[in-house]
Amino acid sequence: MLDREKAEKHRQRTLAMLAILDTAPEREFEAIVSAARRIFRCKTSYISLIDVDRQWFKARQGFAPQEVPRECSICATAVDQARSIVVSDLQADPYFSALPDIRNAPELHFFVTLPLLGPELDGQRVPIGTLCVIDDKAQNPEPGQLRELGDLAHLVEVLFQTRFAERLAQNQIRDQATLSRKLERRQRQFELAEKMANIGSWRLDLVTQEVDWSHQTQVIHGISGAPHDNLGHALEYFPPKDRQSINQAVETCIATGESYDLEVDLIDAQGMKRRVRAMGMPERVDGKPVALIGVIQDVTERHIMLQKLHQRAFTDELTGLANRARLNQYLDDSIIGARKRGRRLAAAIIDLDRFKQANDRFGHEAGDDVLRFMADRLRHGTCSAHLSARLGGDEFVVVIEESDLLDDLPGTLHALLEELRYEVGSGDDRVIVTATIGAAWLTREIDNRSMLLRFADYALYTAKEKGRGTAAIFDGSHAPVWTGDPSDIRLVS
Secondary structure (H helix, E strand, O other): OOOHHHHHHHHHHHHHHHOOOOOOOOHHHHHHHHHHHHHHOOOEEEEEEEOOOEEEEEEEEOOOOOEEEHHHOHHHHHHHHOOOEEEOOOOOOOOHHHOHHHHOOOOOOEEEEEEEEOOOEOOEOOEEEEEEEEEOOOOOOOHHHHHHHHHHHHHHHHHHHHHHHHHHHHHHOOOHHHHHHHHHHHHHHHHHHHOOOOEEEEEEEOOOOEEEEOHHHHHHOOOOOOOEEEHHHHHOOOOHHHHHHHHHHHHHHHHHOOOEEEEEEEEOOOOOEEEEEEEEEEEEEOOEEEEEEEEEEEOHHHHHHHHHHHHHHOEOOOOOOEOHHHHHHHHHHHHHHHHHHOOOOEEEEEEEEOHHHHHHHHOHHHHHHHHHHHHHHHHHOOOOOOOEEEEEOOEEEEEEOOHHHHHOHHHHHHHHHHHOOEEEEEOOEEEEEEEEEEEEEOOOOOOOHHHHHHHHHHHHHHHHHHOOOOEEEEOOOOOOOOOOOHHHEEEEO
């Protein structure tokens, strides 16, 4: 970990490489800020970057300044200390309420800021900014809300990484025409995904149960010339599960006056599935509810955009397999699930033999073909029903959970060894790429992701000592203390 002075220099270098400070607004950042604001229904949200002497805002809602001095910024503290700051009420907090800047801003109460890591530079990543939400009322955030905000923060980091990769590509790729087409296509995808549809309004008469729709509400439902409908028919546009949620929200709103704000699926008159945000509240006359009024917004493109960004964040670009981040998430969840249900689980690390030789002799394009072939065999072969991930380089991991494969784990690994063979070149000028595998069981002693992968890696090392194209299984019962006893490793050739 870098000390504070080195971290500051690294942060400023990262910002310079990104060339993001003082740039124009970009829709992808604006969409994420808008989503963060909706999670907490708060007045202010922003994405900020910490410069030498200022906090500059890349995207913001409910906040006027383009920048503020760094010295009075809580977000700068979060970046300097590389930690999240969650305060239910700044004015009641013993530490923050004593700060002059907080005392002079009595409208500030709820405050959450999450540090945003910049792209890797010289093997190090440091926080360069924050994703922050603020409200003028105190809140006690739910764990689920904080997780959603964390997911959005990760998406911002993916955008930073994408921007960084694009800048490197601009400096390195000779074929500028191909690069230009790629960048234009990506920009069009972002614009299409973030484009917001029109918002329509509606009114439900509680006496007649008749619904009046504005023109834009009709457009969202895929109809025209039908400004009136009844409640029962209007609800039929929603799939059964979402119809139940909407109907319950409407009934609660009528009975208690509680407004609602839901995001659900809708099937329009042409059979097209849309994602919509539906809001409703009572209309009162002399204190009595006479109608419900509300709006409906088509958020399909924003929903699709967030799904694509989430998918990109967890997928290896070259092979289409899960990446390291997705593997870590999946393995942690699978270990918890296996413990609760009393199920077995094993992890296998796969290292390709002679890959570097093939890559050096026949070029990177041939090397990429090898990696794609191996990924395809993992995706469609013996372990097709299990999560396969690329760790990086020529290393892969398979999480094996199916009972039939675990009953004969040596046989499973042997089948993988048979499948993971690829010949590059022909005749005397050829290289046969094979695989070496190390596997480890989840046991009472080997009970977390780090240990499971560590002992699988040790089994891989042992297999490589025996020779290429072999496999080894670590099934010792005394972990994590490793004595080097070869009886704990079972070789499979």
